[in-house]
Every structure is written in structure tokens, then in C-alpha cells.
Amino acid sequence: MDKQLILPYCDLYAACLRDESRTVGHADSVSFPRSEDEVRQILHALHEAGTPVTVQGARTGLAAAAVPRGGHVMTTGGMDRVTGLRQENGRFYLTVQPGVVLLNLRKMIAKREFDTAGWSEASLTALEAFRTAPAHFFPTDPTETTAAIGGMTACNASGARSFRYGPVRPHITALRCVLADGQTVALRRGQHFAQGLHFSLPTAEGGTVEGDLPSYTMPRTKNASGYYVAPDMDLLDLFIGSDGTLGVLTELELALSPLPRISWGATVFLPDEEAACRYAEAVRSQVKCAAAIEYFDPGALDILRQRKAQGDVFATLPDLTVAGDGAAVFTELHCDHRKEAMAALATLGTLAEQCGGCADRSWVARTETENETLRHFRHAVPESVNSLIDQRKQAYPTITKKGSDMSVPDGRLLEVTDMYRRTLAEEGFQYASWGHIGNNHIHVNILPRDMDEHARAKELFRRWAAVVTQMGGAVSAEHGVGKLKAPFLTIMYGEAHIRQMRQLKRLFDPKMQLGRGNLFAVEDEA
Amino acid sequence: MRTIVCVKQVPASNEVRLDEKTNTIIRDGGEAVINPFDSHALEAALALKEQLGGTVAVLSMGIPAAAEMLRQCLARGADEALLLTDRAFAGADTLATSYALFQGVEQLGDFDLLLCGKMAVDGDTAQIGPELATRLGIPHVSDVFSLECSGDSVTVQRELGGCVQTLRLPLPAVLTVTRELNVPRLPSIAGVLRSETVEIPCRSAAQIGADEAQCGLKGSPTQVVATFLPQRTREVVELTDTAALLPIIKGGAGLGTGD
Ligand SMILES: Cc1cc2nc3c(=O)[nH]c(=O)nc-3n(C[C@H](O)[C@H](O)[C@H](O)COP(=O)(O)OP(=O)(O)OC[C@H]3O[C@@H](n4cnc5c(N)ncnc54)[C@H](O)[C@@H]3O)c2cc1C
Ligand SMILES: Cc1cc2nc3c(=O)[nH]c(=O)nc-3n(C[C@H](O)[C@H](O)[C@H](O)COP(=O)(O)OP(=O)(O)OC[C@H]3O[C@@H](n4cnc5c(N)ncnc54)[C@H](O)[C@@H]3O)c2cc1C
Numbered sequence: 001m002d003k004q005l006i007l008p009y010c011d012l013y014a015a016c017l018r019d020e021s022r023t024v025g026h027a028d029s030v031s032f033p034r035s036e037d038e039v040r041q042i043l044h045a046l047h048e049a050g051t052p053v054t055v056q057g058a059r060t061g062l063a064a065a066a067v068p069r070g071g072h073v074m075t076t077g078g079m080d081r082v083t084g085l086r087q088e089n090g091r092f093y094l095t096v097q098p099g100v101v102l103l104n105l106r107k108m109i110a111k112r113e114f115d116t117a118g119w120s121e122a123s124l125t126a127l128e129a130f131r132t133a134p135a136h137f138f139p140t141d142p143t144e145t146t147a148a149i150g151g152m153t154a155c156n157a158s159g160a161r162s163f164r165y166g167p168v169r170p171h172i173t174a175l176r177c178v179l180a181d182g183q184t185v186a187l188r189r190g191q192h193f194a195q196g197l198h199f200s201l202p203t204a205e206g207g208t209v210e211g212d213l214p215s216y217t218m219p220r221t222k223n224a225s226g227y228y229v230a231p232d233m234d235l236l237d238l239f240i241g242s243d244g245t246l247g248v249l250t251e252l253e254l255a256l257s258p259l260p261r262i263s264w265g266a267t268v269f270l271p272d273e274e275a276a277c278r279y280a281e282a283v284r285s286q287v288k289c290a291a292a293i294e295y296f297d298p299g300a301l302d303i304l305r306q307r308k309a310q311g312d313v314f315a316t317l318p319d320l321t322v323a324g325d326g327a328a329v330f331t332e333l334h335c336d337h338r339k340e341a342m343a344a345l346a347t348l349g350t351l352a353e354q355c356g357g358c359a360d361r362s363w364v365a366r367t368e369t370e371n372e373t374l375r376h377f378r379h380a381v382p383e384s385v386n387s388l389i390d391q392r393k394q395a396y397p398t399i400t401k402k403g404s405d406m407s408v409p410d411g412r413l414l415e416v417t418d419m420y421r422r423t424l425a426e427e428g429f430q431y432a433s434w435g436h437i438g439n440n441h442i443h444v445n446i447l448p449r450d451m452d453e454h455a456r457a458k459e460l461f462r463r464w465a466a467v468v469t470q471m472g473g474a475v476s477a478e479h480g481v482g483k484l485k486a487p488f489l490t491i492m493y494g495e496a497h498i499r500q501m502r503q504l505k506r507l508f509d510p511k512m513q514l515g516r517g518n519l520f521a522v523e524d525e526a
Numbered sequence: 527m528r529t530i531v532c533v534k535q536v537p538a539s540n541e542v543r544l545d546e547k548t549n550t551i552i553r554d555g556g557e558a559v560i561n562p563f564d565s566h567a568l569e570a571a572l573a574l575k576e577q578l579g580g581t582v583a584v585l586s587m588g589i590p591a592a593a594e595m596l597r598q599c600l601a602r603g604a605d606e607a608l609l610l611t612d613r614a615f616a617g618a619d620t621l622a623t624s625y626a627l628f629q630g631v632e633q634l635g636d637f638d639l640l641l642c643g644k645m646a647v648d649g650d651t652a653q654i655g656p657e658l659a660t661r662l663g664i665p666h667v668s669d670v671f672s673l674e675c676s677g678d679s680v681t682v683q684r685e686l687g688g689c690v691q692t693l694r695l696p697l698p699a700v701l702t703v704t705r706e707l708n709v710p711r712l713p714s715i716a717g718v719l720r721s722e723t724v725e726i727p728c729r730s731a732a733q734i735g736a737d738e739a740q741c742g743l744k745g746s747p748t749q750v751v752a753t754f755l756p757q758r759t760r761e762v763v764e765l766t767d768t769a770a771l772l773p774i775i776k777g778g779a780g781l782g783t784g785d
Contacts, residue, residue, distance in 0.1 A: 319711070352715070
């Protein structure tokens with residue numbers, strides 16, 4: 001190694017021991033590679049001893065997937081360059097390193113300004129075309145905009161607009177990944193497929209990774225639980241959502257989408273959760289230009305109301321004065337013509353009235369200021385819940401909110417929310433729910449009042465995992481399984497399939513070095 | 527209760543850029559929005575309508591495209607809009623602007639309260655409200671952050687450098703308002719749909735019976751002598767010994783004061 005790439009752990013690197021799940025791990029050494037070559041050198045050096053390696057992006061994960069349990073921590077956040085642009089059939093594809101943070105990516109795309117040092121002639125030509133083309137965007141919009149693209153790919157991240165644009169998966173068109181032994185795989189969509197469940201993948205170094213995919217059938221829902229596998233699949237998809245367990249992503253190609261000319265939002269208020277579910281289902285089937293359908297339950301609105309009354313940054317939230325507003329559903333409309341947006345708005349009004357809401361008591365956002373008001377409102381919900389939990393931490397320092405991330409197939413929304421409400425009431429929990437109702441994917445956040453409730457909340461989620469699996473749903477729809485939800489994955493797929501996943505991992509990572517404890521326990525731990 | 531709200535269309539970005547050659551403001555057709563303070567004035571009017579009944583009219587002088595901003599005001603709940611638009615109004619200073627708006631107010635008929643923003647974020651003079659009150663010959667208070675209205679008087683509060691002044695005015699009156707007054711509501715679905723088909727009345731100087739000599743450039747005594755980009759200078763000086771520091775602290779050493 002030319003320079004000291006692997007550094008012994010010391011307190012200076014304490015930030016590398018945790019992520020946003022607030023779980024804290026431990027490590028013996030750390031590294032901050034700046035290039036694929038450095039990643040390769042580091043992995044190569046660690047391979048012989050079989051040192052465990054935990055890969056990190058921006059550490060915003062909520063499932064402790066980036067939290068090390070000993071061994072080495074490799075932080076890819078420093079690999080944050082955009083390395084090229086390609087134009088093909090009128091579409092643009094951006095090549096990025098994994099550490100590029102979503103927020104910066106968005107800014108660069110919106111301003112059409114990139115640090116082009118080292119770009120090829122072809123990339124520079126594509127950039128010229130990009131600058132005069134209609135505006136583009138990268139559609140995946142997780143709430144946490146400081147997430148890195150590598151982490152988002154490893155978790156198959158989603159956001160509100162995944163209702164229309166899907167998770168990050170379809171927007172990744174190529175990737176490079178360094179395996180635990182230092183070999184590299186380069187995949188481009190449409191080039192390497194499995195034969196049934198058998199696959200054979202060449203490495204850049206002339207090797208081959210060959211074997212069988214697990215035989216489970218994935219749920220037909222929004223899903224970020226375990227490996228993506230299907231007969232005859234594109235092998236690129238295996239790495240998206242692999243949760244840092246198959247290799248280190250070193251380069252990604254992102255397909256950019258044309259920015260819709262019109263982006264309007266409309267929030268309507270419904271009497272209760274059941275009405276909100278019916279409204280959301282109706283919007284899903286009748287409003288073709290819906291890009292996002294998001295939910296706020298009565299508990300979430302109540303907490304917002306209290307926070308607004310306390311003033312500070314929440315004082316500028318729009319008024320929620322009428323008590324008993326029930327629940328709220330926000331729909332974002334994306335289209336190119338004002339007439340279409342107007343017609344969609346009219347449909348939303350009619351559906352709201354049919355479900356017990358009122359077209360006169362609703363919020364429409366069409367200008368940037370109005371959209372910003374609704375964005376502020378949506379982000380204030382998790383923020384105000386977090387600040388409530390921070391108050392409780394004074395009495396119970398280790399207390400956290402318990403947030404669920406499960407999805408169910410279309411047609412099961414009323415059933416699953418009814419089950420949530422009933423069991424939450426039985427336990428007597430305080431909770432607030434919000435999220436992606438259009439995808440039948442609601443985050444229920446239990447707000448434990450003491451450590452006993454904290455423990456019971458965990459247990460309740462375990463029971464839900466079984467019920468949601470029965471309904472054909474996913475135990476993690478967007479945050480990834482990581483370490484915290486590994487037991488749920490076993491509930492979802494069963495021991496036999498978990499064994500197959502382990503075997504698959506072993507093909508790429510024979511010494512089980514990468515992301516140990518993510519998705520499943522490695523055998524010697526189990 | 528009848529309230530008239532004066533609303534001005536302003537550039538969405540408050541980064542005003544000057545053309546370095548001509549020293550005029552670059553108006554590159556960027557997005558235009560309602561002057562943020564006027565949004566709070568409209569909210570106050572709508573809240574009064576909810577409380578006391580009555581109507582709200584919005585009035586603007588501007589380019590034809592300002593009709594869309596007025597339509598947005600209707601979507602939020604205003605009942606009536608009037609746009610004054612004419613080449614004759616172009617080049618107006620505050621005197622000519624308030625003259626045109628005064629004529630517009632006359633068109634809208636009797637009112638109880640006339641609300642303006644504290645200032646326009648592009649022009650920044652904060653003169654239009656007081657000038658309108660003077661032309662109308664009625665009392666006014668500027669920079670209002672709280673108001674309560676009975677049918678025939680209005681009680682307002684404004685901040686005066688560290689103390690709060692409370693005043694009661696008989697109606698009709700003119701108020702200019704600050705952002706602290708309220709949180710502007712968003713339009714409703716029903717409001718947006720209603721406003722979509724409304725024809726926004728646009729009137730020329732002649733149509734409102736304005737004296738063209740008092741409008742636009744002709745009616746503007748203000749003479750712009752010159753506009754230029756302020757030169758900000760910053761200097762970085764590397765010091766190698768501490769003795770050199772003292773004259774700088776004392777303000778000497780020829781370092782530019784810059785900004
Ligand atoms: C307030 C808040 C809101 C959130 N909202 C959303 C949301 O709306 N939608 C959503 O999907 N998520 C959300 N998240 C979760 C989180 O932001 C996402 O999971 C995100 O994708 C993680 O990215 P990261 O770069 O922080 O990854 P990390 O947390 O650093 O890592 C996550 C996983 O990715 C792996 N990984 C990271 N980089 C690489 C690499 N280069 N190669 C291989 N593996 C790698 C890690 O090993 C780990 O398994 C939210 C989190 C917070 C705190
Ligand atoms: C010589 C000269 C020429 C000018 N030529 C032009 C020109 O060609 N085009 C141009 O746009 N500006 C022009 N201006 C600027 C114009 O005079 C001011 O913008 C205008 O007088 C309002 O002043 P203000 O923006 O400072 O508003 P302020 O007095 O700060 O505004 C206070 C409130 O008054 C109301 N108000 C202000 N203007 C309007 C309006 N137009 N309609 C409705 N309500 C309003 C709003 O409620 C606002 O919140 C010129 C100025 C000068 C001195």
C-alpha cells in the first residue's frame with residue numbers, strides 16, 4: 001500500500017461507530033478511501049485475515065446496517081465525485097461515486113453545474129447538450145437528503161415520490177462493485193442475466209462468481225427486505241438492496257428523468273384513518289398524475305398542533321386550529337399541462353367529499369412558497385415527534401421512538417391499518433403514524449413513555465411482522481433490514497431461505513467479511 | 527366589512543442583479559410572486575371577513591401577467607380583483623404609483639379598511655401605503671403586527687424601536703402590515719377551481735378616468751441620476767510578525783474598510 005489507508009481506531013473516529021438508529025458499535029480500524037483503487041487495496045489487505053468489514057455511506061441509516069460490530073469500518077463518504085455524463089436516445093445518465101450526497105446531487109442537476117475535472121470529451125459534449133435540454137431531476141426522494149447514493153443503493157431507498165417513480169432501483173443503470181477479495185464486478189442493466197435461478201458472473205480480473213439464487217418469491221409490494229431475487233433476473237438488481245453484504249459499491253450510473261413542468265400538492269382532511277385509507281385508494285386508482293400519496297394520522301396532527309402552539313420554527317406552520325381534524329392525506333401531482341393538473345385537482349376535491357372530507361377545507365400548493373409551506377408541514381411531523389422523544393430521554397436516556405417500515409399489497413390497506421389500531425389500543429401505546437399510504441406503507445411510530453413500553457413496542461412489531469408476512473407484505477419497505485430488523489427477515493422468509501441467502505453471500509464473500517450481522521447472523525454467530 | 531388589499535407582483539428571487547454595462551435591473555422573466563408582505567395583508571382581510579362578514583377586493587398595478595397573481599388571491603378567498611395595466615403606467619415612481627392605485631380604489635367603491643404590505647421587497651420604499659392614505663384623506667398606521675377590528679374602528683399594535691404602540695383608528699383607514707401579523711392560508715381545492723374560470727378585470731388609465739399626466743413616467747417627479755453596482759473590496763494581508771497587527775487594529779495601515 002502506497003500510503004497508510006488503514007488506520008487504527010481511536011476516539012477521533014467515534015462518529016464511525018453509529019448511524020441514525022442511535023445504535024453504537026465498536027471497531028478496531030477505519031479507512032476513508034478516495035478511489036476504487038484504494039477500496040481494492042484496503043479490501044485486499046484485510047482479506048487474508050478475514051477481518052470483518054462494515055461499509056458506510058453517510059450513516060443516516062435507521063437499521064444499524066452501517067454500525068460495526070468489531071473489525072474494520074470503511075467509510076465511502078469521501079468518494080464524492082460526479083465522474084461523467086452520457087446521453088443516449090435523448091436520455092441522460094450520470095456516473096457518480098458512492099459518497100455523493102443526495103442534497104448535492106440535486107443541486108448539481110438543477111443548476112447543471114458539475115466539477116468536470118477529469119471528465120472525458122464525450123462527457124463534456126453530453127454536458128453541453130444537458131445544459132440546453134429541458135430540466136431534469138433524480139426522482140428518488142428519501143426525507144433524509146444527506147444520505148449518500150451508495151447507501152441509498154445498498155438500501156434500495158425510497159421516498160414519497162416512489163409511488164410514481166419506484167424506489168432507487170429502476171434509476172440505477174450500471175454499477176461497479178469491489179468484492180471482499182479485491183476482485184471487481186462491473187454490471188450494466190440488460191447485460192448479465194441469471195438462467196432461471198442459476199447465475200455466472202465474470203469479474204474484471206478474469207474470475208467468475210457462479211452459483212444459485214435463493215428460491216423465495218419476493219412480496220409484490222414496495223420492498224427493501226433481503227436480496228432481490230427472481231428467476232432470469234438482471235444480476236445488477238442483486239446488488240441494489242444488498243445492504244453492504246456482497247461488496248463495496250464504487251461507482252453508480254444514474255438515469256435522470258425529465259422534470260415535470262407542473263408539480264402541485266394538495267392536502268385534504270378526512271374524518272378518520274379509515275376514511276383516509278379509502279380516499280388514498282380512490283386517488284391511487286383515479287388520479288393518473290399522482291406522484292406521491294402521503295398520510296398523517298390524527299396522532300401526528302395532534303403532536304403538530306401542540307408544537308405549533310409552543311412557537312419557534314413550528315409557528316409558521318399553516319393553521320390546524322379546528323380540533324378533531326382527523327387525518328390528512330397529501331397528494332403530489334406531476335404533469336406537463338395545467339389543464340390536466342386542474343382536472344386532477346377537481347377529482348381530488350370530489351373524492352375528498354365522497355370520503356367525508358371537504359374541498360373547501362383543504363390546502364393546495366402551486367407556487368414555490370406554497371410548496372415550501374407543505375414541505376415544512378410534512379417535515380415538521382417527524383421532527384416534532386423526535387423532539388417529544390428527546391424530552392422523554394431526560395427521564396429514560398436510552399428510550400427511542402419505535403418506527404415500523406412495513407408494506408402490504410394493494411387491497412390490504414384497510415385490513416392492516418385496522419390491525420395496527422386495534423393492537424396499539426390493546427397495548428395502550430401513544431403513537432403517531434405517517435408515510436406512504438399510496439404504497440400501503442405507513443410508518444407507525446410508537447412513542448414509549450417508559451422502558452417497559454419500549455420493550456413491548458419491539459415485541460408488538462415482531463407480531464406485526466408475522467401478520468404482514470401473512471398478508472403478502474414486506475417487513476422493511478424502504479429503510480433496509482440492517483441489523484435491527486434481521487429477526488423480521490427470518491419471520492418473513494423462514495430459516496431455509498435465510499440459509500440460501502447466506503450461501504449466496506458466501507459465493508461473493510467466502511469469508512463472510514462484509515456487513516456481518518446485516519440481513520442475517522453469520523453462522524458462527526448464530 | 528369591506529376590505530381592499532393592494533398586492534404587488536415581485537421577482538421570486540430577492541437577488542437583484544444589475545446589468546454591469548447598462549446598470550439597469552436584469553428582469554429576465556424569472557418567476558414572479560406576490561409580494562410576501564401583501565400575502566399577510568390578504569390573510570388579515572380574509573380573517574376579518576370570516577369574523578365580521580363582508581367582502582375582500584384585491585387591487586394591483588402591473589403587467590398583464592399580474593392577473594395570475596390576482597387569480598391566486600381569489601383562490602385563497604378574495605371576492606373581487608382589479609388589475610390596472612397600461613403602458614401609460616410604466617416608469618412610475620411612488621407618487622405616480624399611488625396616484626394610479628388611488629384611482630383604482632375609487633373604482634372599487636366604498637371600503638372600511640385598505641391594507642398594504644409593510645413594503646415591496648423589490649422597491650423597498652414603504653411609501654405607497656402612507657401616500658394612498660394621504661390621497662384618500664384618511665388615517666393610517668404602518669408596520670402593524672396585530673390588529674383587532676370592531677365594525678367601526680380598528681385597534682392595532684406596532685413596534686417602535688423597542689416599545690409597542692397600541693392605537694385605535696376610526697374606519698375607514700389604511701394599514702401596512704408585517705409578517706408577524708399572521709400565517710397566510712393556502713388556497714383550497716374549491717377556491718382554486720372557483721378562481722380558475724373568473725375573468726380578471728383589467729383596466730387602462732383611460733378606463734379608470736386617470737389623468738395621464740399624473741401617471742407613469744410623465745407623472746413621476748423622481749429623477750434617477752445614476753445607478754451602479756456598489757464596489758465591495760476585501761483584502762487579505764498575510765502578517766509575519768505581530769508588530770504589524772497594531773496599526774491595523776488602530777485602523778491605519780491603508781487597509782480598505784470595505785464593507
Ligand atoms: C430523518 C430520516 C429520514 C429518513 N427518511 C428515509 C426515507 O424517506 N426513505 C428511505 O428509504 N430512507 C430514509 N431514511 C434512512 C436512510 O436515510 C436511508 O436508508 C439511506 O439510504 C441510507 O444512506 P446512507 O448513505 O446514510 O447509508 P449508511 O447508513 O451509511 O449505510 C446504509 C447501508 O448501506 C451500505 N452502504 C453504504 N455505502 C455503501 C457502499 N459504498 N457500498 C456498499 N454498501 C454501502 C451500508 O453498509 C449499510 O448496509 C431516513 C433516515 C433519517 C435519519
Ligand atoms: C423614476 C422611476 C421609475 C420607475 N419605473 C418603474 C417601472 O417602469 N416599472 C416598475 O415596476 N417599477 C418602476 N419603478 C419603481 C416603482 O416606482 C415602485 O416599485 C412603486 O412606486 C412602489 O414602490 P415600492 O416598490 O417601494 O413599494 P412600497 O411602497 O414598498 O410598497 C408597499 C405596499 O404598497 C403596495 N403596492 C406597492 N406597489 C404596488 C402596485 N404596483 N400594485 C399594488 N400595490 C402596490 C403593496 O401593498 C406593498 O406592500 C420606478 C421608480 C422610479 C423612481
